[in-house]
Amino acid sequence: xxxxxxxxxxxxxxxxxxxxxxxxxxxxxxxxxxxxxxxxxxxxxxxxxxxxxxxxxxxxxxxxxxxxxxxxxxxxxxxxxxxxxxxxxxxxxxxxxxxxxxxxxxxxxxxxxxxxxxxxxxxxxxxxxxxxxxxxxxxxxxxxxxxxxxxxxxxxxxxxxxxxxxxxxxxxxxxxxxxxxxxxxxxxxxxxxxxxxxxxxxxxxxxxxxxxxxxxxxxxxxxxxxxxxxxxxxxxxxxxxxxxxxxxxxxxxxxxxxxxxxxxxxxxxxxxxxxxxxxxxxxxxxxxxxxxxxxxxxxxxxxxxxxxxx
Amino acid sequence: xxxxxxxxxxxxxxxxxxxxxxxxxxxxxxxxxxxxxxxxxxxxxxxxxxxxxxxxxxxxxxxxxxxxxxxxxxxxxxxxxxxxxxxxxxxxxxxxxxxxxxxxxxxxxxxxxxxxxxxxxxxxxxxxxxxxxxxxxxxxxxxxxxxxxxxxxxxxxxxxxxxxxxxxxxxxxxxxxxxxxxxxxxxxxxxxxxxxxxxxxxxxxxxxxxxxxxxxxxxxxxxxxxxxxxxxxxxxxxxxxxxxxxxxxxxxxxxxxxxxxxxxxxxxxxxxxxxxxxxxxxxxx
Ligand code: SF4
Ligand code: SF4
Ligand code: SF4
Ligand code: SF4
Numbered sequence: 001x002x003x004x005x006x007x008x009x010x011x012x013x014x015x016x017x018x019x020x021x022x023x024x025x026x027x028x029x030x031x032x033x034x035x036x037x038x039x040x041x042x043x044x045x046x047x048x049x050x051x052x053x054x055x056x057x058x059x060x061x062x063x064x065x066x067x068x069x070x071x072x073x074x075x076x077x078x079x080x081x082x083x084x085x086x087x088x089x090x091x092x093x094x095x096x097x098x099x100x101x102x103x104x105x106x107x108x109x110x111x112x113x114x115x116x117x118x119x120x121x122x123x124x125x126x127x128x129x130x131x132x133x134x135x136x137x138x139x140x141x142x143x144x145x146x147x148x149x150x151x152x153x154x155x156x157x158x159x160x161x162x163x164x165x166x167x168x169x170x171x172x173x174x175x176x177x178x179x180x181x182x183x184x185x186x187x188x189x190x191x192x193x194x195x196x197x198x199x200x201x202x203x204x205x206x207x208x209x210x211x212x213x214x215x216x217x218x219x220x221x222x223x224x225x226x227x228x229x230x231x232x233x234x235x236x237x238x239x240x241x242x243x244x245x246x247x248x249x250x251x252x253x254x255x256x257x258x259x260x261x262x263x264x265x266x267x268x269x270x271x272x273x274x275x276x277x278x279x280x281x282x283x284x285x286x287x288x289x290x291x292x293x294x295x296x297x298x299x300x301x302x303x304x305x306x307x308x309x310x
Numbered sequence: 311x312x313x314x315x316x317x318x319x320x321x322x323x324x325x326x327x328x329x330x331x332x333x334x335x336x337x338x339x340x341x342x343x344x345x346x347x348x349x350x351x352x353x354x355x356x357x358x359x360x361x362x363x364x365x366x367x368x369x370x371x372x373x374x375x376x377x378x379x380x381x382x383x384x385x386x387x388x389x390x391x392x393x394x395x396x397x398x399x400x401x402x403x404x405x406x407x408x409x410x411x412x413x414x415x416x417x418x419x420x421x422x423x424x425x426x427x428x429x430x431x432x433x434x435x436x437x438x439x440x441x442x443x444x445x446x447x448x449x450x451x452x453x454x455x456x457x458x459x460x461x462x463x464x465x466x467x468x469x470x471x472x473x474x475x476x477x478x479x480x481x482x483x484x485x486x487x488x489x490x491x492x493x494x495x496x497x498x499x500x501x502x503x504x505x506x507x508x509x510x511x512x513x514x515x516x517x518x519x520x521x522x523x524x525x526x527x528x529x530x531x532x533x534x535x536x537x538x539x540x541x542x543x544x545x546x547x548x549x550x551x552x553x554x555x556x557x558x559x560x561x562x563x564x565x566x567x568x569x570x571x572x573x574x575x576x577x578x579x580x581x582x583x584x585x586x587x588x589x590x591x592x593x594x595x
Contacts (some may be wrong), residue, residue, distance in 0.1 A: 010347055010474055012321010016501070036475035038318045040501045059385065073405050079367075079408055090469050092483050095409030098387055136512050139481040144453060170320045171346035174451035194562030195325065195349040202347060205448045222558035253529055258501050 001156050002292050005183040007168035007176060009199030015189040015221045017252050019167040020044045020243050023126045024261040025285045029163040032152035033131035034145045035178040041167050044259055047122030047129045055147055057098030057116030057138055061089045067108035074100035074109060092137050121155055128155045142174035172206045184295050186214045192227035200231060214240050217284060221245040244284035249277045312470045313485040317495045318505030319435040321527035324351050324495050327545035329564040330471035332439040337533035339468050342443035344475040345456045353398040353564050356441055364459045365424040366407035371398050375419035382411035424560060428456040478512045482483035490573045491583050492520040499530040519590050526551040544586060
């Protein structure tokens with residue numbers, strides 16, 4: 001079973017739209033929406049939830065006012081400033097470290113479970129899907145990403161699927177790391193804006209750091225051809241291939257408004273320009289499938305990427 | 311006054327709004343709280359200098375004193391310590407620096423040292439806006455710690471604009487938890503609308519007054535406007551889906567610099583925020 005993670009560094013590059021299109025092209029895949037903090041994929045794929053499970057994040061401290069003598073030790077030792085002046089714990093501030101429980105001379109603090117979100121196993125018109133929702137302000141999206149991925153693995157085994165397509169989160173922090181570790185291939189969707197170029201460099205640093213084979217796709221390449229060239233040169237220097245360049249096209253919004261993937265939308269469109277656009281996506285997908293297959297072949301003598309200096 | 315610029319999702323134009331607002335006002339501070347992908351300075355081009363290293367305390371175990379009682383490894387909630395038969399293993403990247411293990415160790419085998427999480431940087435000399443940003447080290451996960459350190463540089467006598475990270479999780483709360491006002495940036499597409507509603511849930515649960523900016527207005531449909539009307543949410547500004555704006559953005563130029571008529575609009579937005587805050591203040595008393 002192979003795992004492909006699509007990330008973008010920066011939001012709004014069309015990552016989810018592309019991932020949804022890939023989902024409709026893949027023949028035997030599971031979809032995992034790991035963009036758990038504000039996920040959007042379900043708006044297009046409309047999953048029917050088969051199973052739902054509460055997800056428990058880090059625990060939260062609670063002070064029993066009956067037992068507390070207001071000695072202030074918990075407040076002094078809490079490194080996250082989560083204990084307020086009147087000896088209550090702010091659940092948003094609490095990191096669940098449990099130091100207060102061992103510091104308190106009266107045993108007044110206990111750790112309580114908290115439901116930080118839900119993980120779902122669902123069914124879509126393109127096959128099974130694992131996804132989740134994270135409660136507001138919750139701390140553990142990295143852990144939730146791992147929970148979604150293990151759910152996706154279970155689904156893949158259950159339904160004999162050989163590929164997991166992971167829609168990854170933005171950024172380079174906790175949840176992005178959880179979404180790419182152990183992946184066989186990472187696709188970075190980039191755009192040729194100054195911030196797009198900058199964020200691409202940051203995520204490539206990340207994938208190089210974790211030694212994961214990476215390819216790049218440039219979306220809206222024609223909004224700034226100079227920056228597109230910059231991205232291509234930069235990738236060439238790192239030995240990372242740019243496997244596709246897509247022009248700016250309104251079709252992305254149009255398909256979204258109809259809650260369809262690009263591929264589905266084009267089936268009902270007579271516009272030549274639009275079907276060309278979809279055709280390019282198909283080509284990118286074919287290239288990726290090929291790369292994924294080769295990775296499987298190479299499994300024995302794995303080549304490691306060198307850590308490059310940026 | 312602290313104003314955060316946030317959105318349920320990245321790529322909606324948070325940074326655009328933060329920058330253009332900050333450039334339209336005088337005597338303001340601008341903070342780039344998106345420490346995983348700080349982008350503001352790509353548009354400002356300031357020379358930056360480091361003002362602080364963000365560090366996290368980490369335990370150092372003296373293997374000679376350690377009796378391998380496993381107290382520390384059983385305690386650590388982040389699995390940063392693992393007990394082997396002959397010693398305790400420490401995984402720095404998992405440690406949150408809570409200090410619990412050092413407190414617990416009865417053999418006094420643990421002392422604390424520091425690990426770098428990132429840096430806080432500031433624009434050199436006098437700049438307008440006065441600019442600060444945080445930068446999280448690659449491979450590091452303690453986003454909120456960097457944001458909290460960054461916010462120490464907020465000067466309460468000035469207007470501070472905080473470009474928040476995307477999403478609704480902990481780094482967002484760390485950024486907007488204690489602000490006076492929050493501007494939510496969105497676009498009127500199904501994704502934008504869905505993410506806006508998540509962001510509204512966040513600011514409502516934090517009880518922060520807020521308003522909406524519609525970016526790429528004209529793209530998509532009218533669902534965001536209808537929603538705001540029904541919910542009584544004020545729309546502060548509409549930024550049209552304009553080729554020139556997109557082109558300036560791709561080149562890293564804040565559009566107020568090339569389209570000066572927008573200075574006035576951003577100042578108007580600032581006045582509208584102040585009015586709204588005065589109204590809520592009045593309603594409270
Ligand atoms: S569990 Fe940790 S973070 Fe939470 S209140 Fe106690 S000491 Fe503070
Ligand atoms: S340490 Fe215990 S007794 Fe002291 S203030 Fe905290 S909860 Fe109360
Ligand atoms: S608590 Fe102290 S003595 Fe016990 S295992 Fe940890 S370091 Fe060693
Ligand atoms: S400081 Fe806290 S998080 Fe770090 S190893 Fe010790 S107990 Fe674990």
